[in-house]
Amino acid sequence: MDDLEKVKRDLGAALLAVRERSGLTQADVSSMVxxxxxxxxxxxxxxxxxxxxxxYKLCLSLHISADALLGLGAEKLLAEALPSEPILPPELRRLTDLLRELPPDALRTLGALASAIAHRK
Structure with a gap:
């Protein structure tokens, strides 16, 4: 196996491990980048x-350094070094994506409904 094939295989395995550890699907990651x-x-x-x-986008989205993804020994998460949004659970990320598509009046209605549910006893 040549060096390029090894890099592809190792990078793919690292991406799989990070994605699964984060609870993301391939569709989630592909959408993020x-x-x-x-x-x-x-x-x-x-x-x-x-x-x-x-x-670069993969590193930022998955909060991992390029060194770690490329197997260069640095396992430090970018979250420690760079300010970024936390990785949201897939269900919340899908809901967020749907909310971005709603018109303002639908958002207000949904906000009122969510507030009523949150304050329900």
Whole structure:
């Protein structure tokens, strides 16, 4: 096996491990970085390498350093070094995506409903 194939395989395995540890699906990660799910799946299976901008987005989205993803020994999470949003559970992320698509009046109505549910005794 040549070096490039090893890098692809190792990167894919690292992405799989980080994604599963985070409770994310391939569709979740691909959406976070702007990839088609099938393309992200190929990266994770070690069939292709991401571009440098995509690798950067993967690192930020998954809160892991490029060194760790590339197997260069640094296991430090980026969350310790860079301010970023916490990784939301998949259900909350899907709900957030849906909320972004709602018009203002629907958001107000949903907000009122959520407030009523939260304050219910």
């Amino acid at each position: 702007g990839l088609v799910p099938a393309v992200y799946g190929r990266i994770e299976r070690g069939q292709m390498l991401p571009s440098v901008p995509t690798l």
